[in-house]
Amino acid sequence: MGKKQKIWRVDMNFIEPLTSARAEGVDSYSHKLNYYNPQFPNGLMGVSSYKSVLLKNIYPNIDILFYSIGTQFKYDYIVNKGGNINQIQFAIDGAQKVVLQNNIITMKTPYATIHDNIPKSYGVKDNKNAPLNLHFTKSKNNIFS
Numbered sequence: 001m002g003k004k005q006k007i008w009r010v011d012m013n014f015i016e017p018l019t020s021a022r023a024e025g026v027d028s029y030s031h032k033l034n035y036y037n038p039q040f041p042n043g044l045m046g047v048s049s050y051k052s053v054l055l056k057n058i059y060p061n062i063d064i065l066f067y068s069i070g071t072q073f074k075y076d077y078i079v080n081k082g083g084n085i086n087q088i089q090f091a092i093d094g095a096q097k098v099v100l101q102n103n104i105i106t107m108k109t110p111y112a113t114i115h116d117n118i119p120k121s122y123g124v125k126d127n128k129n130a131p132l133n134l135h136f137t138k139s140k141n142n143i144f145s
Contacts, residue, residue, distance in 0.1 A: 008094070008109040014058060015089035015143065021058045025050035026065070059087040077121045079132065085121070092142045100138040 025048060032046040052067035061083030065076045079085050092098050095107035095114075105116040118136060122129040136144050 006111055008111050010092065010094040010107050010109060010114060013091045013093055015091060017058045018060065022056050024054045024056060025052075026054050027051035059083065062088065074119065076119045077134075079121065079123045081124065083123070085132065085134065086145065089143055089145045092144065095142075098138075098142045100136055100144070103135050105136060105138075105144065 027050060029049050029051065031049070033049055035044040035047060052065055055064045055066065058064050061080040062085070063078040063080065065078060067074050067076075077085070077088060092105065092107055095109055097106075097108040099106045099108075103118050107114040107116070118134055121132040121134045123132055124130070138144050
């Protein structure tokens with residue numbers, strides 16, 4: 001019998017996002033995937049997969065790009081004209097301990113320590129990306145902005 005894997009889930013839950021936000025795949029892979037599970041006993045065939053996912057308007061005029069580099073999950077905020085970066089708030093749930101130090105959120109679980117650096121953040125000005133100098137702040141109950 002194979003070795004059992006132990007997993008632990010940590011969630012990043014956005015506070016009061018727009019319910020009208022929509023996800024778009026970015027840079028699709030050439031291959032398609034097939035899934036078989038109880039909901040699709042005959043299979044869900046030819047499903048596209050993407051290198052990244054853009055969540056449009058999670059807050060008014062603010063998008064988030066999710067992607068991975070190697071085994072690390074990353075995200076970037078895109079603040080479009082009229083967006084207010086102060087609207088972005090998220091809660092970290094599931095970690096045993098969460099610490100903010102030197103602009104790095106450290107989440108401890110029984111099996112690993114996860115470090116979340118401030119994401120690349122930029123505004124769009126004259127159709128070009130303009131970097132924003134941001135930092136994390138922590139309030140009660142592991143809520144960050």
